[in-house]
Amino acid sequence: DGGITQSPKYLFRKEGQNVTLSCEQNLNHDAMYWYRQDPGQGLRLIYYSQIVNDFQKGDIAEGYSVSREKKESFPLTVTSAQKNPTAFYLCASSIDRAASYTFGSGTRLTVV
Amino acid sequence: GQNIDQPTEMTATEGAIVQINCTYQTSGFNGLFWYQQHAGEAPTFLSYNVLDGLEEKGRFSSFLSRSKGYSYLLLKELQMKDSASYLCAVSLRNDYKLSFGAGTTVTVRA
Numbered sequence: 582d583g584g585i586t587q588s589p590k591y592l593f594r595k596e597g598q599n600v601t602l603s604c605e606q607n608l609n610h611d612a613m614y615w616y617r618q619d620p621g622q623g624l625r626l627i628y629y630s631q632i633v634n635d636f637q638k639g640d641i642a643e644g645y646s647v648s649r650e651k652k653e654s655f656p657l658t659v660t661s662a663q664k665n666p667t668a669f670y671l672c673a674s675s676i677d678r679a680a681s682y683t684f685g686s687g688t689r690l691t692v693v
Numbered sequence: 694g695q696n697i698d699q700p701t702e703m704t705a706t707e708g709a710i711v712q713i714n715c716t717y718q719t720s721g722f723n724g725l726f727w728y729q730q731h732a733g734e735a736p737t738f739l740s741y742n743v744l745d746g747l748e749e750k751g752r753f754s755s756f757l758s759r760s761k762g763y764s765y766l767l768l769k770e771l772q773m774k775d776s777a778s779y780l781c782a783v784s785l786r787n788d789y790k791l792s793f794g795a796g797t798t799v800t801v802r803a
Contacts, residue, residue, distance in 0.1 A: 612789045621701075623780065623795040624736075631789050639790065671735060678789050681726060684735035 583608045587672050587685035594666075594692050602657045602688045604672035611677065613655035617641060618669045618687075627670075630655055659690065666692045697794035699781050704800045705771055713766045713797045715781035726782040726791065727755050727766045736780055739766065768799070776801045
């Protein structure tokens with residue numbers, strides 16, 4: 582079955598450490614996205630990529646980095662520069678503009 | 694950016710109807726999505742409106758008025774499993790990304 586996989590589901594890191602969240606899709610979607618969700622808030626866009634080897638900053642890109650070396654993969658690195666990294670991170674993909682997103686199951690990151 | 698507003702919380706009784714409103718202010722509007730998100734899980738697609746009017750899909754219906762910048766999601770014959778957060782999201786012309794509202798938490802009581 583086609584889908585989008587995020588791993589791990591739960592992640593704990595010490596303050597000051599970089600951490601990379603995985604996102605893989607086998608839907609053959611060109612576009613991929615990373616959103617952050619905090620309690621009581623909507624989804625805020627971190628980075629997105631419309632095509633391989635290209636990506637753009639979203640509304641809250643500071644302290645994050647991404648790569649898009651393969652169509653299937655869009656990993657997100659949360660760097661030590663991100664001041665408040667504890668959150669629920671959602672990866673999504675879409676086949677093209679104005680198409681519905683398919684979401685991964687999310688990674689809950691806790692920095693202690 | 695886009696301003697997307699929806700109520701924070703709503704409570705209703707099992708079997709009743711609830712209407713979740715979403716207003717938006719944006720330029721280059723293309724369409725509006727509704728997603729359902731259960732606590733701790735990923736959002737799932739409910740509906741997509743591009744043209745004015747009502748789209749019905751079983752117990753769920755979604756309405757759009759482009760001129761008023763307004764949409765609503767109507768949930769009929771509420772069931773306990775409908776307790777979730779409902780997210781309104783706007784897409785723009787010539788843009789891939791969606792902008793989301795903060796979500797409306799619906800609690801269904803017996």
